[in-house]
Structure formats: C-alpha cells, structure tokens
Amino acid sequence: MNQVTVQAPATVANLVCGFDILGLALDEPYDIMELRLLDEPRVIITSKDGFALPSDPALNTAGAPLLAMLEELALTATSDRAGALLQPPGRTGALPLPPGRIGFEVSISKQIKPGSGIGSSAASAAGAVVAANHLLGNIWAKEDLVRFAMFGEKVASGVKHADNVAPGIYGGITLIRSIFPLDIITIPAPTLHVTVVHPQIEVRTADARQILRKQVLLKDAIRQWGNIAGLVAGFIKQDYDLIGRSLEDVIIEPVRSMLIPGFDEVKQQCKAAGALGGGISGSGPSIFMLSRDAAIARNVEKVMQDIYNRIGLDYHTYVTTVNQQGVKII
Amino acid sequence: MNQVTVQAPATVANLVCGFDILGLALDEPYDIMELRLLDEPRVIITSKDGFALPSDPALNTAGAPLLAMLEELALTATSDRAGALLQPPGRTGALPLPPGRIGFEVSISKQIKPGSGIGSSAASAAGAVVAANHLLGNIWAKEDLVRFAMFGEKVASGVKHADNVAPGIYGGITLIRSIFPLDIITIPAPTLHVTVVHPQIEVRTADARQILRKQVLLKDAIRQWGNIAGLVAGFIKQDYDLIGRSLEDVIIEPVRSMLIPGFDEVKQQCKAAGALGGGISGSGPSIFMLSRDAAIARNVEKVMQDIYNRIGLDYHTYVTTVNQQGVKII
Numbered sequence: 001m002n003q004v005t006v007q008a009p010a011t012v013a014n015l016v017c018g019f020d021i022l023g024l025a026l027d028e029p030y031d032i033m034e035l036r037l038l039d040e041p042r043v044i045i046t047s048k049d050g051f052a053l054p055s056d057p058a059l060n061t062a063g064a065p066l067l068a069m070l071e072e073l074a075l076t077a078t079s080d081r082a083g084a085l086l087q088p089p090g091r092t093g094a095l096p097l098p099p100g101r102i103g104f105e106v107s108i109s110k111q112i113k114p115g116s117g118i119g120s121s122a123a124s125a126a127g128a129v130v131a132a133n134h135l136l137g138n139i140w141a142k143e144d145l146v147r148f149a150m151f152g153e154k155v156a157s158g159v160k161h162a163d164n165v166a167p168g169i170y171g172g173i174t175l176i177r178s179i180f181p182l183d184i185i186t187i188p189a190p191t192l193h194v195t196v197v198h199p200q201i202e203v204r205t206a207d208a209r210q211i212l213r214k215q216v217l218l219k220d221a222i223r224q225w226g227n228i229a230g231l232v233a234g235f236i237k238q239d240y241d242l243i244g245r246s247l248e249d250v251i252i253e254p255v256r257s258m259l260i261p262g263f264d265e266v267k268q269q270c271k272a273a274g275a276l277g278g279g280i281s282g283s284g285p286s287i288f289m290l291s292r293d294a295a296i297a298r299n300v301e302k303v304m305q306d307i308y309n310r311i312g313l314d315y316h317t318y319v320t321t322v323n324q325q326g327v328k329i330i
Numbered sequence: 331m332n333q334v335t336v337q338a339p340a341t342v343a344n345l346v347c348g349f350d351i352l353g354l355a356l357d358e359p360y361d362i363m364e365l366r367l368l369d370e371p372r373v374i375i376t377s378k379d380g381f382a383l384p385s386d387p388a389l390n391t392a393g394a395p396l397l398a399m400l401e402e403l404a405l406t407a408t409s410d411r412a413g414a415l416l417q418p419p420g421r422t423g424a425l426p427l428p429p430g431r432i433g434f435e436v437s438i439s440k441q442i443k444p445g446s447g448i449g450s451s452a453a454s455a456a457g458a459v460v461a462a463n464h465l466l467g468n469i470w471a472k473e474d475l476v477r478f479a480m481f482g483e484k485v486a487s488g489v490k491h492a493d494n495v496a497p498g499i500y501g502g503i504t505l506i507r508s509i510f511p512l513d514i515i516t517i518p519a520p521t522l523h524v525t526v527v528h529p530q531i532e533v534r535t536a537d538a539r540q541i542l543r544k545q546v547l548l549k550d551a552i553r554q555w556g557n558i559a560g561l562v563a564g565f566i567k568q569d570y571d572l573i574g575r576s577l578e579d580v581i582i583e584p585v586r587s588m589l590i591p592g593f594d595e596v597k598q599q600c601k602a603a604g605a606l607g608g609g610i611s612g613s614g615p616s617i618f619m620l621s622r623d624a625a626i627a628r629n630v631e632k633v634m635q636d637i638y639n640r641i642g643l644d645y646h647t648y649v650t651t652v653n654q655q656g657v658k659i660i
Contacts, residue, residue, distance in 0.1 A: 017555075019552060019555075020552045020556075021555060021556045022559070175556070175559050175560060175563060177556045177557065177559065177560035177575065177576060178575075183560070185560060185563050185572060187563060212548065213548065214547065214548055215545040215546065215547055216546060216548050217546075218544055218545065218546050218581075221546055221551040221554065222349060222350045222351065223508070224551065224555060225347075225348070225349075225351060225551075225555045226350075226351040226506065226507045226508060227507065228555045228558060229352070229505050229558050229562045230505060230507040230515060232562045232566075233505060233515050233517060233562050236563065236566045242515060245507065245513060246507060
C-alpha cells in the first residue's frame with residue numbers, strides 16, 4: 001500500500017466560552033486528500049481545487065506538518081529511540097522504506113473555503129498527518145499527529161494552536177487543556193446537530209486577534225470559567241439545557257462579533273428558533289449554532305438564510321452533525 | 331416534631347482553578363446545631379461554644395438566612411403563590427403553624443473555627459436553612475435553601491456567594507455557574523481523600539479580596555479556563571491524573587499564597603508525597619490537598635505537620651473525605 005485517500009473534516013474552534021481550548025469536528029464539509037509514498041525525502045503538493053494556496057511545502061498547511069514528520073523520522077532513525085518508534089507494539093512490519101528515503105506527494109481537493117473560520121488550514125494539516133501515518137503503518141499516536149499538524153497552523157496564522165487540528169484528528173469534541181506541554185482530552189457529548197452560516201466576507205485572523213484586549217476584568221474571567229465548567233459538565237452529563245445556558249461568552253464575542261455583519265440578529269433569532277446556542281466559529285466570519293435535533297437545525301438554517309438574504313450578503317450554509325471519527329480513511 | 335439536630339459540614343471553596351465557582355463538602359469537621367420551632371415570628375440565637383459570634387440574628391450567619399425565610403413565608407402567605415408553596419406536591423400536611431406565627435430558636439455548637447477558610451460561616455447558614463426546612467415539612471427545594479443561606483454569607487463577608495453554602499447543602503462537589511440567576515450544578519467525582527491544615531494565623535477575608543488584581547491577562551485567563559475545564563472533565567470522567575494536572579491556578583494563588591507562611595513548601599512537598607494537588611481553601615489560611623487514597627492523605631498530613639512544627643506555627647490538621655450528603659439530620 002503506497003497510496004491513500006482521506007476525508008479531512010471542517011472544525012469549529014473556540015465553542016463560545018471555550019476560547020483557545022475547545023473545538024469540535026463536523027461531518028460536513030470536508031476536504032479530500034490523496035497521499036502517495038515517495039522513495040525520496042521530499043514533499044510535493046498539488047492542488048485540484050480553484051484556491052490559490054502555496055505549493056511550496058514549507059508554506060503549505062499540509063506540507064509543513066509532513067516536513068516536520070520527515071525531519072523527526074530522519075533524526076529518530078539515528079537515535080536510540082529508533083527501535084521503539086519504528087517497531088512500535090502491535091506493528092508487524094518495518095517501515096515501508098528506510099526512514100531517510102521516505103517522502104510524500106499530496107493532492108488536495110479543498111472543499112472548505114480558506115478564511116471561512118471552520119478550520120480550512122487545519123483540515124489540510126490533519127488530513128496530511130493522518131494519511132501519512134497510515135502509509136507508515138501508524139507509527140505515531142494521535143497526540144504526536146496533533147504536534148505535527150500544529151506546524152501547519154503556524155504556517156497559516158503564525159501561532160501554533162490545536163483547537164482545530166485536535167478535533168480534526170481525534171473526532172468529537174476536544175479540550176486542549178494546555179499546548180506546552182500538549183494535553184488533549186476528549187469530551188463525550190450527546191448527539192448535537194450543527195448549523196453553520198458562512199457570510200462571504202473576509203475577516204483576517206490577524207485582525208480578529210488584534211481586536212482582542214490583552215487584559216480582561218477578573219469578574220468577566222470568573223463568569224467565563226463558570227460557563228466553560230458548565231459547558232463541559234453539560235456535554236459529559238448529556239444535559240442539553242445546561243449546554244444551552246453555558247453557551248455564553250462575555251469576553252471574546254462582544255469584541256469580535258462587531259466584525260461580522262448580522263451577528264447579533266443571527267444569534268438571537270436562531271435561539272428563538274430553538275437552537276441551544278452558538279457563536280463565532282474560530283475567528284469568524286462563520287457563525288455556528290448547536291441544536292438537539294435535525295428539524296431544529298434545519299429551522300435554524302432557514303433563519304440564517306432569511307437574515308443574509310435580507311442583508312444582501314452572499315453566504316453558504318451547512319446543516320450537519322458532530323463528526324465522531326475525525327479524519328477518515330476511504 | 332418541633333425540634334431537630336443537624337450536622338453542618340465544613341466546606342472547601344475555590345478548588346484551586348475554580349475561584350468563586352467550585353466548592354466541596356467535607357465529612358469533618360462539622361458544627362452541631364439544634365433548631366426548635368417557635369410560635370411567634372422571631373429568631374433566637376444561642377451559642378454553646380467559646381466563639382464570640384453575634385447573637386443578634388440579623389448579624390449572625392445562621393440568623394440572617396432564617397429571617398429571610400420568615401420574611402418570604404409571610405409574604406408568600408398573602409400572595410397567589412401561597413397554595414403552591416405551602417402545599418407542595420408530595421406534602422401531606424399543612425405548615426405546622428400559620429406562616430405569620432413561625433419562628434426559630436437556634437443553638438449552635440461550632441466546631442469549625444471562624445476565620446479558618448473552611449466555611450465556618452457557611453456551615454451555620456447551611457445548617458440553619460436545612461434544619462428549618464425540615465421542621466416546616468421540606469417546603470423549599472435545595473436551590474431555594476442556597477438562596478436563603480447566601481444572606482448569611484452577606485453578613486459574614488459583605489458579598490453574597492454560594493461556593494461554600496451550595497456544597498454544604500447539596501453535598502459533594504458543586505459548580506456555581508452563575509449567582510444571578512442562581513445556577514448550581516452537582517459534579518460527580520471519584521472517591522477523594524482530603525487533607526486540610528489550618529495554620530493558626532488570621533487572614534482577613536477583606537485583605538484576601540483586596541490583594542486581588544481587578545484585571546488579569548487574557549493569556550492567564552485562557553490557561554485558567556483550560557484548567558477548570560480539565561478539572562471538571564477529570565472529576566466526571568473519574569480520571570485522577572487529569573484532576574491532578576488541572577489543579578493549577580495561575581491567577582489567584584500566586585497573589586494570595588503570599589499571605590500564608592509555608593504555602594509553597596506545603597504544596598510542593600505534599601505533591602511529592604503523592605497528593606493529586608491542592609491549594610488555598612477559600613481565602614485561607616487553610617490549605618487543602620486531594621489524594622486518591624487514605625494512606626496518601628495521612629502521609630500528606632504528616633508532611634504538613636512537619637513543616638509547621640519546623641516553622642513554629644500552631645496548626646490543626648484534618649484527614650477526611652468528600653461529604654456526599656451535605657447537612658445531615660441526626
């Protein structure tokens with residue numbers, strides 16, 4: 001086996017009160033990526049979509065994680081850890097090629113629009129590392145894959161963060177308790193239906209970061225950590241009402257939502273239509289809403305469509321569910 | 331039945347990263363309180379311990395909640411809600427006396443030293459409202475009792491807060507997601523052994539509040555809410571390692587711990603002795619540590635004793651477990 005095709009899902013980071021620490025994977029949309037094993041240590045990126053993304057692997061969000069992988073492979077092969085890494089428990093064969101001669105050719109059909117706020121860069125990174133690991137006989141654990149994938153996020157935004165790549169790789173809802181050292185916790189949850197609207201405007205991640213205040217009031221921080229505690233408890237205890245009450249963000253949303261036309265109206269009317277709650281997806285401009293059943297999620301989509309039709313902004317909507325698997329090998 | 335005796339437990343508020351939102355009840359120590367029904371609308375406080383606490387019920391942390399109860403009873407009796415409140419579902423009899431003629435005599439044997447940081451004022455408040463509700467035929471829900479008990483906390487500290495009275499009334503570990511409106515969530519957890527040391531110094535709650543900064547760095551707040559999310563997930567998922575990793579406070583503890591001699595040493599050596607982690611109980615000066623078994627909890631006590639013996643400060647220690655019931659009617 002020297003070739004594999006994967007579906008790399010869109011993801012929603014931040015989850016309202018969970019800024020920088022919570023994310024979830026979506027069943028749709030997803031990118032399709034093909035990886036082929038090369039017998040020389042290089043990474044080739046080709047694109048089958050209309051997006052003008054960099055083909056230089058060091059500048060591409062799929063390429064940078066693969067380069068980091070190859071570097072670690074080469075280093076490990078000459079170190080004491082080589083045996084443990086290259087013949088992990090449960091693996092029967094050796095690596096398909098000597099570590100210094102492994103490379104990848106990647107072909108990307110991106111369906112997740114860059115800049116949409118639903119983890120387009122993370123999907124490339126997560127898809128690439130899961131596919132590459134598969135071709136190498138799954139020598140790395142998921143946590144290692146997140147570590148590699150964050151090199152892609154650094155290319156995309158200048159900062160290593162894991163709240164999109166972690167749910168992309170693990171599936172479901174993930175908590176990033178800490179980045180250094182990396183500490184990822186999967187959060188079980190009841191069935192959740194997700195409605196996303198992507199108004200076709202550009203919100204630069206840099207702008208969305210710059211607008212945040214460096215300091216926050218202690219009383220606001222306390223309210224926020226009450227909500228994040230309630231949200232995590234609501235997910236694990238399968239308490240929809242508690243999830244809904246806890247989906248409140250008094251710190252980031254009041255500032256960032258100003259960059260998204262129609263935000264307040266969308267939020268208010270979607271909740272009136274029965275959504276549990278929701279907010280800005282990642283750093284926007286997409287807005288997501290969680291609902292407890294599919295019928296409500298479709299009503300919520302209708303509400304979003306009506307608002308952006310009236311405002312006169314182009315948009316895409318998705319009605320989907322939480323992806324429990326993460327990147328899927330097909 | 332016109333008399334009842336209760337045990338009102340000590341409580342640990344804040345729980346390291348859960349400042350103002352998390353608390354737990356202890357099996358020991360506890361106050362013993364006797365309540366007797368009076369046939370006139372007044373509250374009498376008598377004390378059977380050596381502490382010079384106010385006997386004026388409006389200034390006493392057991393008295394103020396009872397006065398609030400009597401006021402609500404009198405108001406409700408003349409309102410449309412009278413029927414619902416005074417004949418709630420599942421109750422067979424009527425109130426023992428007409429609402430305008432109900433009063434209480436309270437006798438308190440306080441074992442929890444005032445100013446220790448393990449919820450002495452809250453124990454009086456929680457014990458009083460649970461006992462009074464029992465004498466009235468349990469006409470109020472636990473959430474109502476917390477609402478009344480917070481009048482006691484206001485007397486004690488000037489501020490209504492629920493992170494001691496809620497675990498005192500509900501038992502176990504409680505999350506106060508919000509005070510206005512009151513939103514209390516019980517957090518299930520694995521067996522936890524608690525070691526407490528109370529160095530015999532005075533830390534005034536007002537000083538402990540004053541020393542806090544009004545603003546915090548966003549990056550610290552993010553780290554804190556990662557930890558609180560991890561702690562709640564660790565409790566509910568019964569993951570001791572995650573509980574231990576999440577017991578980190580980068581905001582309150584670095585400031586407040588300066589008021590407690592020996593704090594850093596106690597924390598470091600108790601963790602070295604096997605404690606999962608811990609920190610300041612309430613606003614101090616008590617320090618608590620959580621452990622996964624009784625033997626470790628006893629070793630932790632020994633560590634605390636050695637440190638304060640060497641420093642030369644008097645202290646009390648307690649080795650106990652989480653009280654699952656809250657105030658207990660005996």
